[in-house]
Amino acid sequence: MVKSDEKTAAQVKASVEVVEVTDELEDILDRMEQQPVSVALPEGCTARQFLQMVMRGEIDPEPRQVNAAKVLIEYEEAKLSAVAVGHMDGTSFAAALERCIARSKGPPPVAALPPPQHSADELKGNFPMRRRNLR
Numbered sequence: 001m002v003k004s005d006e007k008t009a010a011q012v013k014a015s016v017e018v019v020e021v022t023d024e025l026e027d028i029l030d031r032m033e034q035q036p037v038s039v040a041l042p043e044g045c046t047a048r049q050f051l052q053m054v055m056r057g058e059i060d061p062e063p064r065q066v067n068a069a070k071v072l073i074e075y076e077e078a079k080l081s082a083v084a085v086g087h088m089d090g091t092s093f094a095a096a097l098e099r100c101i102a103r104s105k106g107p108p109p110v111a112a113l114p115p116p117q118h119s120a121d122e123l124k125g126n127f128p129m130r131r132r133n134l135r
Contacts, residue, residue, distance in 0.1 A: 047073040 041050060047069040053059050054066065 047076050 050061075050069045051066075051073070054061060
């Protein structure tokens with residue numbers, strides 16, 4: 001009879017633990033129900049404005065909304081890049097273009113010339129065999 005009393009006490013403890021876990025789950029579910037399901041953004045809100053609202057802590061969006069905003073911001077705004085600004089020093093663009101065309105008709109720069117040709121006698125001979133270390 002002692003064994004049956006021990007089993008009953010163990011069963012009571014297990015049922016009490018289940019009730020405690022169930023209460024915790026109910027609390028969590030209640031908190032989840034109180035949270036807003038999705039963030040409604042005003043019409044015309046850009047991805048940059050959305051991300052700024054997230055940074056300020058005004059809204060707490062879902063991860064898929066943040067990922068979509070990151071991708072969309074590349075299409076909504078122009079990418080910043082460096083732009084060279086040249087001063088023509090009183091000459092027009094047409095005059096600068098004419099100078100470039102005249103320069104292109106001249107001989108190419110030294111770096112653009114083909115490499116010098118070597119005679120066959122210079123190239124005869126054994127080439128050293130390098131050991132391939134493929135270990």
